[in-house]
Amino acid sequence: MRPEPDDQLSDMDLIQRCIAGDDESFTILYQRYRLPLFSYLHKLLPGQHDRVDDFFQQVWIKALKNFSGYSDQQRFLAWLCRIAHNLVMDYYRSSDSQEMSEVQENILADGPDPQEILMQQGLEEALQQAIGQLSDEQQEIVRMRINDISFKDIAAQKNISLNTALGRMHYAVKNLRRLLADFL
16 A cells, blocks of 8 residues: 555544654645645735734744644644634734724624635646646546636537537536545
């Protein structure tokens, strides 16, 4: 059995490797969650870019120190966001600031959930990788359909029958479902 590539490991596996001193595992976790965490902090602290940068670093430092307390039942992003939330709340409590109510309003404001953002980004990346594994003919049909080209126009441009275009797309979708089964 071939060992799993590091970037395919679960969050818990990566955390355990981090605890054991594997810096590459931390880099993978950081790359997976940096954008959703950054987005969440911007939601908590709109227009306060310097503070967002400071809290972003503090969250990762605190997470690293507390990896041994992470439980696999939690979603790692939710755990990071809770650390971020607590750090921001502690900051405002200690500064007796009037901004506290604004921060609470920002937290309750409607906006994309960090987990949803991560899932969307992950799905897009996984889809592009899966498309790259299709045969050339299937890739071509899928990319043309993504660009809203009709099957009739695809058949004309590729000089194939409409049934051939539809058949290639059918097999492409079937293969994509197989390739994306773990993700979905």
